[in-house]
């Protein structure tokens with residue numbers, strides 16, 4: 001057991017990503033009393049306490065006092081303030097797990113000297129223990145193992161060079177929203193064909209879930225396409241239209257826009 005593996009976690013920031021994490025951790029058997037939330041107005045922390053039974057703290061210092069792992073889950077523009085509060089409250093016995101986009105590990109470490117820092121990019125599917133979390137590689141093997149320990153029960157965990165994390169945030173962090181956008185478009189197309197709304201929504205959602213299961217089982221996207229699209233058939237006609245409508249190029253541009261935004265506000269020191 002590492003020094004950070006006693007399961008006490010402080011969540012600094014209790015919004016969308018923290019909610020998904022709390023839900024997944026509790027579903028994985030993490031005791032809610034070992035999770036303490038703190039948020040700027042207190043609203044987010046109170047909501048998580050009411051819904052999941054976690055503890056709340058009135059200040060960042062009180063939240064981290066008895067925690068071994070501190071999860072930083074605030075927006076990039078809120079991060080400098082949150083780090084200023086953490087600077088007086090964290091010690092080398094803490095592990096700081098930053099979920100914040102656009103803040104390089106060294107920029108966070110510069111504000112929290114001697115505190116081990118690992119950067120993580122989870123996605124909201126950790127709520128269903130079906131997510132993927134990418135950890136930024138670090139020579140600190142103890143910190144990396146502790147970070148992995150927190151996310152292991154919530155889906156797949158990968159370790160990649162930090163230089164890839166802005167692109168990973170766009171592809172994987174934002175991925176569920178992009179895929180859900182496609183599901184919405186598929187359902188709308190079904191409604192336009194006269195399928196009742198509830199049924200069209202269900203069929204589109206099941207198409208996404210089923211495809212996800214096939215891909216998770218090891219099928220490549222090309223193999224899934226091949227298993228559906230017979231030559232000259234309906235699927236082939238639909239796919240041709242998607243290509244003409246430039247779906248791949250639209251998706252490439254969408255990811256590129258997110259990456260450019262992230263680099264535009266990158267904090268490196």
Ligand SMILES: NC(=O)c1ccc[n+]([C@@H]2O[C@H](COP(=O)([O-])OP(=O)(O)OC[C@H]3O[C@@H](n4cnc5c(N)ncnc54)[C@H](OP(=O)(O)O)[C@@H]3O)[C@@H](O)[C@H]2O)c1
Pocket residue numbers: 012013014015016017018038039040041042043044045060073074075076078081082099100101121122123124173174
């Ligand atoms: N959403 C995702 O799918 C996702 C995926 C990967 C990474 N991330 C990263 O996770 C971070 C948070 O995103 P989000 O979508 O969860 O944001 P969000 O829903 O807007 O939540 C932000 C939270 O931060 C709190 N906060 C702001 N300043 C604070 C401070 N100084 N001290 C304590 N709490 C403070 C807010 O408090 P109140 O509740 O009191 O207003 C709120 O609870 C971002 O950096 C994002 O890049 C998000």
